[in-house]
Amino acid sequence: MQKTIFLLLAAFFHILYASAQLGSTPKREFRGTWIQCVNGQFQGLTPEQMQQRLTQHLNICQAAGINAVMFQVRAEADALYKSSYEPWSRFLTGTQGRNPGWDPLAWMVEQCHKRNMEIHAWINPFRAKTKGTTQLASTHPYLKSPERFFEYDGLLIFDPGQTVNHQYICSVVEDIVGRYDIDGLHIDDYFYPYPVSGLPIPDQKTFAQNPNGFKDISEWRRYNVNTFIEKLYETVHEVKPWVKFGVSPFGIYHNAKAGDKIPGSDTRGLQNYDDLYADVLFWINKGWVDYTIPQVYWEMGHNTADYERLVKWWGHYAAERPLYIGQDVERSVKAADPNNATRNQQAPKIDLARNTRGVAGNCFWYSAALADNTGNYAYELQEDFHLFPALQPAMPFIDDKAPERPRKLRAIWMKDGYFLFWTAPKAKREMDRARQYVIYCFHKGEKINLEKTENILTITNKTMFKLPYQNGKEKFVYVVTSLDRLHNESKARTIKVKL
Numbered sequence: 001m002q003k004t005i006f007l008l009l010a011a012f013f014h015i016l017y018a019s020a021q022l023g024s025t026p027k028r029e030f031r032g033t034w035i036q037c038v039n040g041q042f043q044g045l046t047p048e049q050m051q052q053r054l055t056q057h058l059n060i061c062q063a064a065g066i067n068a069v070m071f072q073v074r075a076e077a078d079a080l081y082k083s084s085y086e087p088w089s090r091f092l093t094g095t096q097g098r099n100p101g102w103d104p105l106a107w108m109v110e111q112c113h114k115r116n117m118e119i120h121a122w123i124n125p126f127r128a129k130t131k132g133t134t135q136l137a138s139t140h141p142y143l144k145s146p147e148r149f150f151e152y153d154g155l156l157i158f159d160p161g162q163t164v165n166h167q168y169i170c171s172v173v174e175d176i177v178g179r180y181d182i183d184g185l186h187i188d189d190y191f192y193p194y195p196v197s198g199l200p201i202p203d204q205k206t207f208a209q210n211p212n213g214f215k216d217i218s219e220w221r222r223y224n225v226n227t228f229i230e231k232l233y234e235t236v237h238e239v240k241p242w243v244k245f246g247v248s249p250f251g252i253y254h255n256a257k258a259g260d261k262i263p264g265s266d267t268r269g270l271q272n273y274d275d276l277y278a279d280v281l282f283w284i285n286k287g288w289v290d291y292t293i294p295q296v297y298w299e300m301g302h303n304t305a306d307y308e309r310l311v312k313w314w315g316h317y318a319a320e321r322p323l324y325i326g327q328d329v330e331r332s333v334k335a336a337d338p339n340n341a342t343r344n345q346q347a348p349k350i351d352l353a354r355n356t357r358g359v360a361g362n363c364f365w366y367s368a369a370l371a372d373n374t375g376n377y378a379y380e381l382q383e384d385f386h387l388f389p390a391l392q393p394a395m396p397f398i399d400d401k402a403p404e405r406p407r408k409l410r411a412i413w414m415k416d417g418y419f420l421f422w423t424a425p426k427a428k429r430e431m432d433r434a435r436q437y438v439i440y441c442f443h444k445g446e447k448i449n450l451e452k453t454e455n456i457l458t459i460t461n462k463t464m465f466k467l468p469y470q471n472g473k474e475k476f477v478y479v480v481t482s483l484d485r486l487h488n489e490s491k492a493r494t495i496k497v498k499l
Contacts, residue, residue, distance in 0.1 A: 026354060027453045028487070029390040030291070030324045030361025031381075032068035033061055033370060034122065037091040038075040038130065041368065044094045047102045054108065057367045062115045064370055064378040065386025069112050070186045070248075070363065073105050074123035074172070076130050077141050077158070081105035081121075081180065085172050087137035097137025109181050116436060116459050118392065120184030120246065121176050125169050125228070127190050129156035141168070150202045152193045160192060160224040160277075161206035169228070170235040177239040183485070184244040185236050189295060191225050191278045194270070221277035233288040241398065242431055242485040246291040248326060248363070249280045251298065251310055253317070265313040268304040284320050290395055292318055293363045297328035299335040300345055300352075307349060311356050319358025322393045327353075328365050333375025346377055350385050360393040388453045391438065392487040403427060403434045403482040405490040411467070411478075411497045418469040422493065425482055434482035436461045438489065444475035450492065459483070472498045 035057060042050045061069070073080040078089035078096060081104065087097035092104070105121060112119035128142055131154035136142060142149050142156055148165055149156050158165040177185060192201060207217050214220035229247075236245045254273040256264030262273060263281065272278040283289050294314050298305040311325055333344045340348075353359045364370060370378045394400070404425030412419055420439070427433040440455045442448055449455070458465065467478075475498050482490035 025385070025388055025390070025453050026360075027391060027451055027456075028360065028393045029354075030068060030322070030363065030393055031066050031386060031390060032070055032120075032293070032324065032361070032363035033066050033367045034070045034072070034363065034365055035367045036072045036075075036122075037080055037089065038072060040091060042104075043091050047100060050092075050104070051107065054104075054111070057371045058111055058115060058117070060371045060373070060378055061367060062117065064381040065389070066117060066364075066370070066381075067390060067392065068118040068120060068183070068363075069108070069367070070120045070122045070184075071105065071108050071112075072122045072124075073176070074121075075127070076124065076133060076156075077128040078137075081176065083172070083175065085168075085175060086141065087139045090133060096133065096135065097139060105176075105180055105182075113181070113461065116461055118183035120186040120244070121180065121182045122186040122188065123173070123176075124190050125187055125232070126158045126160055126165075126192075127155060128158055131155060152201060153196045153199060155193055157193055159203060159206055160221065160228060161203050161210065163227075166228045166231050170231055173232060174235050174239055177236055177243050182243060184246055184290075185232075186246050186248065187232075188248050189250045189272075189276065189278075191276045192221055195275050218274075218277065222273070222279050225277050226279060226282060229283050230286070230288050233290075237398075244290040244395065244398075245288075246293065247280065247283070247289050248293040248295060249278055250276060251294050251296040251326070252305060253280055253294075253313075263317050266309050267306075281317055284318050287321070287397065289321055290398065291322040291324060291393075293324045293326045294318070295326035295328075295365070297326060297331055297365065299331055300348060301335075301338045307345075308352060311352055311359065315356040315358035321397075322360045322395065323358050324361040324363050325353045325359055326365060327362050329369035329374055329377050333377055344375060346375070346380055347384075389438075389456050389459045390453065391459070391483065391489065394488065395486050399431050399484075399486050400488060401432060401484075402488040403432050403484045403490045406434070406437060406463075406480050406482055406493045409480055409493045409495050411495055416466075418467040418497075418499075420465045420467060420478060420480070420495070420497075422463050422480055424463060425490070430485070432484060434490070435485050436483040436487075437463070438481045438483060439465050440479040440481075440492075442477045442479070444477065444496075446477070448477065448479060448492075448494070450479065450481070450489075467497065467499060470499050474499050 079086050090096040092100040249272050252267050252269045254264040254271050296310045300307045332346045335345045337343050337348050406422040409422040439457045441457050479492045479494050
Protein backbone atom coordinates (compact mmCIF):
# COMPACT_ATOMS: atom_id res chain seq x y z
CA MET A 1 0.00 0.00 0.00
CA GLN A 2 2.79 2.46 0.91
CA LYS A 3 4.55 1.72 -2.37
CA THR A 4 1.33 2.39 -4.33
CA ILE A 5 0.81 5.73 -2.56
CA PHE A 6 4.44 6.69 -3.19
CA LEU A 7 4.12 5.95 -6.92
CA LEU A 8 0.89 7.96 -7.19
CA LEU A 9 2.50 10.91 -5.42
CA ALA A 10 5.62 10.68 -7.55
CA ALA A 11 3.58 10.70 -10.74
CA PHE A 12 1.42 13.58 -9.50
CA PHE A 13 4.31 15.87 -8.55
CA HIS A 14 6.25 14.89 -11.70
CA ILE A 15 3.34 16.29 -13.70
CA LEU A 16 3.22 19.46 -11.59
CA TYR A 17 6.99 19.95 -12.02
CA ALA A 18 6.85 19.24 -15.74
CA SER A 19 4.03 21.74 -16.23
CA ALA A 20 6.33 24.45 -14.90
CA GLN A 21 9.21 23.40 -17.14
CA LEU A 22 7.59 22.70 -20.51
CA GLY A 23 5.50 24.64 -22.94
CA SER A 24 1.97 23.49 -23.54
CA THR A 25 1.41 20.59 -25.92
CA PRO A 26 -1.82 20.44 -27.96
CA LYS A 27 -4.91 19.75 -25.89
CA ARG A 28 -6.44 17.93 -28.84
CA GLU A 29 -4.13 15.65 -30.78
CA PHE A 30 -4.55 12.35 -32.58
CA ARG A 31 -1.83 9.95 -31.39
CA GLY A 32 -2.30 6.72 -33.29
CA THR A 33 -0.40 3.59 -34.22
CA TRP A 34 -0.94 0.76 -36.68
CA ILE A 35 -1.07 -2.89 -35.65
CA GLN A 36 -0.79 -4.98 -38.81
CA CYS A 37 -1.36 -8.67 -39.39
CA VAL A 38 -0.08 -8.93 -42.96
CA ASN A 39 3.54 -9.20 -41.83
CA GLY A 40 2.72 -12.52 -40.18
CA GLN A 41 3.55 -11.46 -36.63
CA PHE A 42 0.54 -13.37 -35.25
CA GLN A 43 0.54 -16.32 -37.62
CA GLY A 44 0.54 -19.66 -35.85
CA LEU A 45 0.33 -18.19 -32.35
CA THR A 46 -2.13 -19.65 -29.87
CA PRO A 47 -4.87 -17.28 -28.71
CA GLU A 48 -3.01 -16.87 -25.42
CA GLN A 49 0.28 -16.05 -27.19
CA MET A 50 -1.35 -13.53 -29.52
CA GLN A 51 -3.20 -11.88 -26.65
CA GLN A 52 0.05 -11.71 -24.70
CA ARG A 53 1.81 -10.00 -27.62
CA LEU A 54 -1.04 -7.58 -28.18
CA THR A 55 -1.22 -6.81 -24.47
CA GLN A 56 2.48 -5.94 -24.50
CA HIS A 57 1.96 -3.61 -27.47
CA LEU A 58 -1.08 -1.95 -25.93
CA ASN A 59 0.51 -1.45 -22.51
CA ILE A 60 3.61 0.20 -23.94
CA CYS A 61 1.54 2.29 -26.35
CA GLN A 62 -0.69 3.40 -23.50
CA ALA A 63 2.33 4.45 -21.45
CA ALA A 64 3.63 6.32 -24.51
CA GLY A 65 0.42 8.34 -24.75
CA ILE A 66 -1.11 6.62 -27.77
CA ASN A 67 -4.85 7.32 -27.91
CA ALA A 68 -5.90 5.42 -31.04
CA VAL A 69 -5.09 2.01 -32.51
CA MET A 70 -5.58 1.04 -36.16
CA PHE A 71 -5.99 -2.74 -36.00
CA GLN A 72 -5.81 -4.65 -39.29
CA VAL A 73 -8.79 -7.00 -39.53
CA ARG A 74 -9.11 -7.66 -43.29
CA ALA A 75 -5.93 -7.98 -45.33
CA GLU A 76 -7.05 -10.09 -48.31
CA ALA A 77 -10.85 -10.60 -48.27
CA ASP A 78 -10.37 -12.51 -45.02
CA ALA A 79 -11.17 -11.79 -41.38
CA LEU A 80 -9.58 -11.35 -37.98
CA TYR A 81 -13.12 -11.30 -36.63
CA LYS A 82 -16.17 -13.55 -36.90
CA SER A 83 -17.49 -12.93 -40.42
CA SER A 84 -20.36 -14.48 -42.33
CA TYR A 85 -18.94 -13.06 -45.57
CA GLU A 86 -15.29 -14.07 -45.62
CA PRO A 87 -13.01 -16.79 -44.23
CA TRP A 88 -10.80 -16.56 -41.16
CA SER A 89 -7.41 -15.11 -42.06
CA ARG A 90 -4.36 -17.28 -42.61
CA PHE A 91 -2.48 -14.57 -40.72
CA LEU A 92 -4.02 -16.07 -37.59
CA THR A 93 -3.66 -19.85 -37.92
CA GLY A 94 -1.51 -20.26 -41.03
CA THR A 95 -4.43 -21.72 -42.97
CA GLN A 96 -7.14 -19.54 -44.45
CA GLY A 97 -10.57 -20.54 -43.21
CA ARG A 98 -9.39 -22.30 -40.04
CA ASN A 99 -11.26 -21.07 -36.95
CA PRO A 100 -8.77 -19.69 -34.40
CA GLY A 101 -11.21 -20.27 -31.54
CA TRP A 102 -11.61 -16.61 -30.58
CA ASP A 103 -12.48 -13.21 -32.00
CA PRO A 104 -9.42 -10.89 -32.11
CA LEU A 105 -11.42 -7.77 -33.03
CA ALA A 106 -13.91 -8.23 -30.18
CA TRP A 107 -11.01 -8.75 -27.77
CA MET A 108 -9.19 -5.66 -29.07
CA VAL A 109 -12.29 -3.48 -28.74
CA GLU A 110 -12.51 -4.42 -25.09
CA GLN A 111 -8.79 -3.99 -24.43
CA CYS A 112 -8.45 -0.64 -26.19
CA HIS A 113 -11.49 0.84 -24.50
CA LYS A 114 -10.25 -0.39 -21.14
CA ARG A 115 -7.13 1.71 -21.78
CA ASN A 116 -9.16 4.71 -22.98
CA MET A 117 -7.87 4.28 -26.54
CA GLU A 118 -9.96 4.47 -29.69
CA ILE A 119 -9.93 1.41 -31.93
CA HIS A 120 -10.27 1.76 -35.70
CA ALA A 121 -10.91 -1.42 -37.69
CA TRP A 122 -8.43 -1.34 -40.58
CA ILE A 123 -9.38 -3.08 -43.81
CA ASN A 124 -7.86 -3.36 -47.26
CA PRO A 125 -10.88 -2.92 -49.52
CA PHE A 126 -9.77 -4.20 -52.95
CA ARG A 127 -6.93 -6.65 -52.32
CA ALA A 128 -8.27 -10.21 -52.28
CA LYS A 129 -5.01 -12.20 -52.16
CA THR A 130 -1.47 -11.29 -51.24
CA LYS A 131 1.55 -12.78 -52.98
CA GLY A 132 2.33 -15.14 -50.12
CA THR A 133 -1.07 -16.82 -50.04
CA THR A 134 -0.95 -20.11 -51.95
CA GLN A 135 -4.33 -21.58 -51.04
CA LEU A 136 -7.73 -19.96 -50.66
CA ALA A 137 -10.48 -21.23 -48.39
CA SER A 138 -13.55 -22.68 -50.08
CA THR A 139 -15.58 -19.73 -48.74
CA HIS A 140 -13.29 -17.09 -50.25
CA PRO A 141 -15.27 -14.73 -52.54
CA TYR A 142 -12.89 -15.30 -55.48
CA LEU A 143 -13.82 -18.98 -55.70
CA LYS A 144 -17.49 -18.03 -55.77
CA SER A 145 -17.26 -15.31 -58.46
CA PRO A 146 -13.83 -15.22 -60.16
CA GLU A 147 -15.19 -12.92 -62.91
CA ARG A 148 -15.29 -10.07 -60.39
CA PHE A 149 -11.49 -10.08 -59.93
CA PHE A 150 -8.31 -9.61 -61.91
CA GLU A 151 -4.80 -10.93 -61.27
CA TYR A 152 -1.83 -8.59 -61.08
CA ASP A 153 1.75 -9.44 -60.14
CA GLY A 154 0.78 -12.35 -57.90
CA LEU A 155 -2.16 -10.50 -56.35
CA LEU A 156 -5.89 -10.93 -56.72
CA ILE A 157 -7.80 -7.64 -56.86
CA PHE A 158 -11.52 -6.92 -56.63
CA ASP A 159 -12.05 -5.10 -59.94
CA PRO A 160 -12.91 -1.51 -58.86
CA GLY A 161 -14.68 -1.00 -62.19
CA GLN A 162 -17.46 -3.39 -61.18
CA THR A 163 -20.08 -1.78 -58.96
CA VAL A 164 -21.05 -5.20 -57.59
CA ASN A 165 -17.69 -5.14 -55.81
CA HIS A 166 -18.44 -1.74 -54.28
CA GLN A 167 -21.71 -3.11 -52.93
CA TYR A 168 -20.09 -6.26 -51.61
CA ILE A 169 -17.26 -4.46 -49.77
CA CYS A 170 -19.76 -2.02 -48.26
CA SER A 171 -21.80 -5.01 -47.03
CA VAL A 172 -18.67 -6.35 -45.31
CA VAL A 173 -18.09 -2.93 -43.71
CA GLU A 174 -21.73 -2.62 -42.68
CA ASP A 175 -21.37 -5.96 -40.87
CA ILE A 176 -18.20 -4.84 -39.01
CA VAL A 177 -19.55 -1.43 -38.00
CA GLY A 178 -22.92 -2.84 -36.98
CA ARG A 179 -21.62 -5.67 -34.77
CA TYR A 180 -18.51 -4.18 -33.14
CA ASP A 181 -18.20 -1.12 -30.92
CA ILE A 182 -15.39 0.37 -32.99
CA ASP A 183 -14.57 4.08 -33.06
CA GLY A 184 -13.39 4.20 -36.67
CA LEU A 185 -13.29 2.35 -39.97
CA HIS A 186 -9.87 2.75 -41.57
CA ILE A 187 -8.52 1.96 -45.04
CA ASP A 188 -4.94 2.15 -46.26
CA ASP A 189 -3.17 3.06 -49.50
CA TYR A 190 -4.12 0.12 -51.75
CA PHE A 191 -6.70 1.04 -54.38
CA TYR A 192 -5.69 0.03 -57.90
CA PRO A 193 -2.50 -2.02 -57.44
CA TYR A 194 0.93 -0.47 -57.13
CA PRO A 195 2.28 -0.41 -60.70
CA VAL A 196 4.90 -2.85 -61.94
CA SER A 197 6.98 -1.70 -64.90
CA GLY A 198 5.82 -3.29 -68.15
CA LEU A 199 2.76 -4.88 -66.54
CA PRO A 200 -0.53 -3.14 -67.47
CA ILE A 201 -3.62 -3.43 -65.30
CA PRO A 202 -5.91 -6.00 -66.96
CA ASP A 203 -9.17 -4.08 -66.73
CA GLN A 204 -9.60 -3.02 -70.38
CA LYS A 205 -12.53 -5.42 -70.81
CA THR A 206 -14.39 -3.87 -67.87
CA PHE A 207 -13.66 -0.41 -69.26
CA ALA A 208 -15.02 -1.37 -72.70
CA GLN A 209 -18.18 -2.86 -71.19
CA ASN A 210 -19.00 0.07 -68.90
CA PRO A 211 -16.98 3.24 -69.62
CA ASN A 212 -19.53 5.51 -67.85
CA GLY A 213 -19.00 8.17 -70.50
CA PHE A 214 -15.21 8.27 -70.10
CA LYS A 215 -12.76 8.00 -72.99
CA ASP A 216 -9.62 8.12 -70.84
CA ILE A 217 -9.11 4.94 -68.80
CA SER A 218 -7.18 6.83 -66.12
CA GLU A 219 -10.08 9.20 -65.52
CA TRP A 220 -12.44 6.21 -65.49
CA ARG A 221 -10.35 4.45 -62.85
CA ARG A 222 -10.36 7.54 -60.62
CA TYR A 223 -14.12 7.77 -61.08
CA ASN A 224 -14.48 4.15 -59.95
CA VAL A 225 -12.50 4.75 -56.76
CA ASN A 226 -14.30 8.05 -56.10
CA THR A 227 -17.67 6.34 -56.41
CA PHE A 228 -16.59 3.60 -54.03
CA ILE A 229 -15.24 6.04 -51.41
CA GLU A 230 -18.49 8.01 -51.42
CA LYS A 231 -20.55 4.84 -50.96
CA LEU A 232 -18.24 3.53 -48.23
CA TYR A 233 -18.44 6.82 -46.31
CA GLU A 234 -22.24 6.79 -46.50
CA THR A 235 -22.37 3.16 -45.40
CA VAL A 236 -20.32 3.75 -42.26
CA HIS A 237 -22.38 6.74 -41.13
CA GLU A 238 -25.74 5.20 -41.97
CA VAL A 239 -24.98 2.34 -39.58
CA LYS A 240 -23.42 4.40 -36.77
CA PRO A 241 -23.11 8.17 -37.30
CA TRP A 242 -20.36 8.48 -34.69
CA VAL A 243 -17.96 5.98 -36.29
CA LYS A 244 -15.19 7.88 -38.07
CA PHE A 245 -14.15 6.94 -41.59
CA GLY A 246 -10.49 7.56 -42.37
CA VAL A 247 -8.00 6.86 -45.11
CA SER A 248 -4.22 6.56 -45.04
CA PRO A 249 -2.99 7.27 -48.58
CA PHE A 250 0.51 7.02 -49.99
CA GLY A 251 2.50 10.09 -48.99
CA ILE A 252 2.60 11.78 -52.41
CA TYR A 253 -0.61 12.99 -54.02
CA HIS A 254 0.90 14.19 -57.31
CA ASN A 255 4.34 15.35 -58.44
CA ALA A 256 4.30 18.97 -59.56
CA LYS A 257 4.97 19.51 -63.24
CA ALA A 258 5.40 22.74 -65.21
CA GLY A 259 2.03 24.03 -66.39
CA ASP A 260 0.13 21.34 -64.45
CA LYS A 261 -3.29 22.39 -63.13
CA ILE A 262 -3.40 19.58 -60.57
CA PRO A 263 -1.93 20.49 -57.15
CA GLY A 264 1.41 18.77 -56.82
CA SER A 265 4.35 18.64 -54.44
CA ASP A 266 8.03 19.15 -55.18
CA THR A 267 8.63 15.40 -55.27
CA ARG A 268 9.58 12.69 -57.74
CA GLY A 269 7.93 9.50 -56.51
CA LEU A 270 4.94 7.24 -57.03
CA GLN A 271 1.65 9.18 -56.94
CA ASN A 272 -1.84 8.60 -55.60
CA TYR A 273 -3.57 10.52 -58.36
CA ASP A 274 -1.63 9.17 -61.33
CA ASP A 275 -0.53 5.65 -60.30
CA LEU A 276 -3.07 4.38 -57.75
CA TYR A 277 -6.00 6.38 -59.18
CA ALA A 278 -6.81 7.71 -55.71
CA ASP A 279 -7.95 11.35 -55.89
CA VAL A 280 -7.54 11.96 -52.16
CA LEU A 281 -7.98 15.75 -52.29
CA PHE A 282 -11.29 15.28 -54.11
CA TRP A 283 -12.57 13.03 -51.32
CA ILE A 284 -11.50 15.50 -48.64
CA ASN A 285 -13.09 18.48 -50.37
CA LYS A 286 -16.29 16.50 -50.96
CA GLY A 287 -16.44 15.58 -47.27
CA TRP A 288 -16.24 11.83 -47.96
CA VAL A 289 -13.57 11.17 -45.32
CA ASP A 290 -13.51 12.17 -41.65
CA TYR A 291 -9.71 12.15 -41.35
CA THR A 292 -6.67 11.59 -43.55
CA ILE A 293 -3.27 10.12 -42.60
CA PRO A 294 -0.82 10.46 -45.52
CA GLN A 295 2.12 8.10 -45.07
CA VAL A 296 4.94 10.65 -44.99
CA TYR A 297 7.53 8.04 -44.12
CA TRP A 298 10.56 9.69 -45.73
CA GLU A 299 13.33 11.53 -43.94
CA MET A 300 13.85 15.27 -43.68
CA GLY A 301 16.14 16.12 -46.56
CA HIS A 302 15.18 13.08 -48.66
CA ASN A 303 16.14 13.71 -52.29
CA THR A 304 12.89 12.68 -53.97
CA ALA A 305 10.32 13.08 -51.17
CA ASP A 306 11.37 15.47 -48.42
CA TYR A 307 9.39 15.11 -45.19
CA GLU A 308 9.23 18.84 -44.48
CA ARG A 309 7.99 19.77 -47.94
CA LEU A 310 5.34 17.05 -47.89
CA VAL A 311 4.01 17.85 -44.42
CA LYS A 312 3.63 21.51 -45.38
CA TRP A 313 2.03 20.52 -48.71
CA TRP A 314 -0.57 18.29 -47.05
CA GLY A 315 -1.22 20.94 -44.40
CA HIS A 316 -1.93 23.48 -47.13
CA TYR A 317 -4.13 21.35 -49.40
CA ALA A 318 -5.79 18.73 -47.18
CA ALA A 319 -6.97 20.52 -44.04
CA GLU A 320 -10.69 20.58 -44.89
CA ARG A 321 -10.90 17.47 -42.72
CA PRO A 322 -8.68 16.52 -39.74
CA LEU A 323 -5.19 15.74 -41.03
CA TYR A 324 -2.69 13.52 -39.24
CA ILE A 325 0.84 12.65 -40.38
CA GLY A 326 1.93 9.04 -40.79
CA GLN A 327 5.38 8.77 -39.13
CA ASP A 328 7.87 5.94 -39.75
CA VAL A 329 9.53 5.16 -36.42
CA GLU A 330 12.51 3.20 -37.75
CA ARG A 331 13.42 5.69 -40.49
CA SER A 332 13.09 8.60 -38.08
CA VAL A 333 15.51 7.18 -35.52
CA LYS A 334 18.05 6.06 -38.12
CA ALA A 335 18.33 9.51 -39.73
CA ALA A 336 20.15 12.46 -38.19
CA ASP A 337 18.46 15.79 -37.65
CA PRO A 338 19.69 18.01 -40.54
CA ASN A 339 20.19 20.86 -38.05
CA ASN A 340 21.70 18.83 -35.22
CA ALA A 341 23.74 15.75 -36.09
CA THR A 342 23.82 14.62 -32.44
CA ARG A 343 20.15 13.63 -32.43
CA ASN A 344 17.77 11.71 -34.68
CA GLN A 345 14.75 13.06 -36.55
CA GLN A 346 12.01 12.14 -34.08
CA ALA A 347 11.90 15.54 -32.37
CA PRO A 348 12.12 17.79 -35.45
CA LYS A 349 9.53 15.71 -37.31
CA ILE A 350 6.97 15.86 -34.51
CA ASP A 351 7.72 19.52 -33.87
CA LEU A 352 7.22 20.32 -37.55
CA ALA A 353 3.91 18.45 -37.67
CA ARG A 354 2.69 20.23 -34.53
CA ASN A 355 3.65 23.63 -35.92
CA THR A 356 2.21 23.13 -39.39
CA ARG A 357 -1.19 24.71 -39.84
CA GLY A 358 -3.87 22.13 -40.57
CA VAL A 359 -2.06 19.18 -38.96
CA ALA A 360 -3.87 17.75 -35.90
CA GLY A 361 -1.78 14.74 -34.91
CA ASN A 362 0.40 11.80 -35.86
CA CYS A 363 0.10 8.08 -36.46
CA PHE A 364 3.14 5.89 -35.89
CA TRP A 365 4.22 3.03 -38.12
CA TYR A 366 4.14 0.64 -36.43
CA SER A 367 3.19 -0.65 -32.96
CA ALA A 368 5.99 -3.24 -32.79
CA ALA A 369 8.58 -0.47 -33.20
CA LEU A 370 7.01 1.33 -30.26
CA ALA A 371 6.76 -1.88 -28.23
CA ASP A 372 10.47 -2.52 -28.87
CA ASN A 373 11.26 1.13 -28.01
CA THR A 374 13.26 1.35 -31.24
CA GLY A 375 15.78 4.18 -30.96
CA ASN A 376 14.24 5.19 -27.62
CA TYR A 377 11.20 6.41 -29.55
CA ALA A 378 8.47 5.22 -27.15
CA TYR A 379 10.32 6.55 -24.12
CA GLU A 380 10.66 10.00 -25.72
CA LEU A 381 6.94 10.02 -26.47
CA GLN A 382 6.18 9.11 -22.87
CA GLU A 383 8.58 11.58 -21.24
CA ASP A 384 8.31 14.48 -23.66
CA PHE A 385 5.93 14.69 -26.61
CA HIS A 386 3.03 12.84 -24.96
CA LEU A 387 3.75 13.73 -21.35
CA PHE A 388 0.19 14.98 -20.91
CA PRO A 389 -3.00 13.28 -22.14
CA ALA A 390 -4.73 14.65 -25.24
CA LEU A 391 -8.35 14.73 -26.34
CA GLN A 392 -9.17 13.60 -29.86
CA PRO A 393 -9.49 16.35 -32.50
CA ALA A 394 -13.03 17.67 -32.77
CA MET A 395 -15.21 16.68 -35.72
CA PRO A 396 -18.03 19.26 -35.71
CA PHE A 397 -19.08 18.23 -39.22
CA ILE A 398 -20.30 14.96 -37.66
CA ASP A 399 -21.55 16.36 -34.34
CA ASP A 400 -20.75 19.43 -32.26
CA LYS A 401 -23.22 19.06 -29.38
CA ALA A 402 -21.45 18.63 -26.04
CA PRO A 403 -22.75 16.20 -23.43
CA GLU A 404 -24.07 17.38 -20.09
CA ARG A 405 -21.51 17.87 -17.34
CA PRO A 406 -20.96 15.21 -14.67
CA ARG A 407 -23.39 15.16 -11.74
CA LYS A 408 -22.88 14.89 -7.98
CA LEU A 409 -19.10 15.42 -7.88
CA ARG A 410 -17.79 14.71 -4.39
CA ALA A 411 -14.62 13.71 -2.54
CA ILE A 412 -14.93 10.71 -0.22
CA TRP A 413 -12.54 8.88 2.08
CA MET A 414 -12.47 5.13 1.49
CA LYS A 415 -10.54 2.46 3.33
CA ASP A 416 -7.87 2.47 0.60
CA GLY A 417 -7.63 6.21 0.00
CA TYR A 418 -9.20 9.51 -0.91
CA PHE A 419 -11.41 9.42 -4.03
CA LEU A 420 -13.36 11.68 -6.32
CA PHE A 421 -16.73 10.25 -7.31
CA TRP A 422 -19.32 11.56 -9.74
CA THR A 423 -22.40 10.38 -11.61
CA ALA A 424 -22.77 10.14 -15.37
CA PRO A 425 -25.00 12.82 -16.87
CA LYS A 426 -28.31 11.92 -18.44
CA ALA A 427 -28.59 11.66 -22.23
CA LYS A 428 -31.41 10.96 -24.65
CA ARG A 429 -29.26 9.95 -27.64
CA GLU A 430 -26.18 7.76 -27.99
CA MET A 431 -24.35 10.69 -29.59
CA ASP A 432 -24.89 12.74 -26.42
CA ARG A 433 -23.95 10.08 -23.89
CA ALA A 434 -20.83 10.64 -21.79
CA ARG A 435 -18.24 8.01 -22.64
CA GLN A 436 -15.20 9.43 -20.86
CA TYR A 437 -14.23 12.13 -18.41
CA VAL A 438 -11.35 14.60 -18.23
CA ILE A 439 -9.85 15.35 -14.81
CA TYR A 440 -7.93 18.61 -14.36
CA CYS A 441 -5.98 19.77 -11.32
CA PHE A 442 -5.17 23.37 -10.33
CA HIS A 443 -3.29 24.85 -7.37
CA LYS A 444 -5.19 27.07 -4.95
CA GLY A 445 -5.48 30.53 -6.49
CA GLU A 446 -4.45 29.35 -9.95
CA LYS A 447 -6.72 30.54 -12.72
CA ILE A 448 -8.81 27.69 -14.08
CA ASN A 449 -7.98 27.40 -17.74
CA LEU A 450 -9.15 24.16 -19.36
CA GLU A 451 -7.02 24.85 -22.45
CA LYS A 452 -3.80 24.26 -20.49
CA THR A 453 -2.91 20.68 -21.32
CA GLU A 454 -0.45 20.41 -18.45
CA ASN A 455 -3.36 20.60 -15.98
CA ILE A 456 -4.95 17.41 -17.34
CA LEU A 457 -4.27 14.53 -14.96
CA THR A 458 -6.09 11.83 -16.86
CA ILE A 459 -8.85 10.90 -19.28
CA THR A 460 -10.90 8.00 -17.93
CA ASN A 461 -14.05 6.03 -18.68
CA LYS A 462 -14.67 5.46 -14.98
CA THR A 463 -16.76 7.65 -12.66
CA MET A 464 -14.13 7.74 -9.92
CA PHE A 465 -10.52 8.81 -9.47
CA LYS A 466 -8.10 8.12 -6.62
CA LEU A 467 -6.49 11.31 -5.38
CA PRO A 468 -2.74 11.42 -4.59
CA TYR A 469 -3.25 12.31 -0.93
CA GLN A 470 -0.21 13.54 1.00
CA ASN A 471 -0.80 15.34 4.30
CA GLY A 472 -4.07 17.24 3.96
CA LYS A 473 -2.43 20.68 4.08
CA GLU A 474 -2.19 21.82 0.43
CA LYS A 475 -5.36 22.94 -1.35
CA PHE A 476 -6.20 22.04 -4.94
CA VAL A 477 -9.14 22.57 -7.25
CA TYR A 478 -10.21 19.55 -9.30
CA VAL A 479 -12.29 19.96 -12.43
CA VAL A 480 -14.17 17.14 -14.14
CA THR A 481 -15.77 17.35 -17.60
CA SER A 482 -17.64 14.83 -19.76
CA LEU A 483 -16.67 13.66 -23.26
CA ASP A 484 -19.03 12.06 -25.76
CA ARG A 485 -18.04 9.59 -28.50
CA LEU A 486 -16.61 12.39 -30.65
CA HIS A 487 -14.82 14.08 -27.72
CA ASN A 488 -17.13 17.05 -27.52
CA GLU A 489 -16.43 18.38 -24.04
CA SER A 490 -19.04 19.44 -21.50
CA LYS A 491 -19.03 22.35 -19.11
CA ALA A 492 -17.01 21.87 -15.96
CA ARG A 493 -17.85 20.60 -12.52
CA THR A 494 -15.38 21.72 -9.81
CA ILE A 495 -14.49 20.73 -6.26
CA LYS A 496 -11.89 21.96 -3.74
CA VAL A 497 -9.84 19.42 -1.78
CA LYS A 498 -6.86 19.34 0.56
CA LEU A 499 -4.03 16.98 -0.35
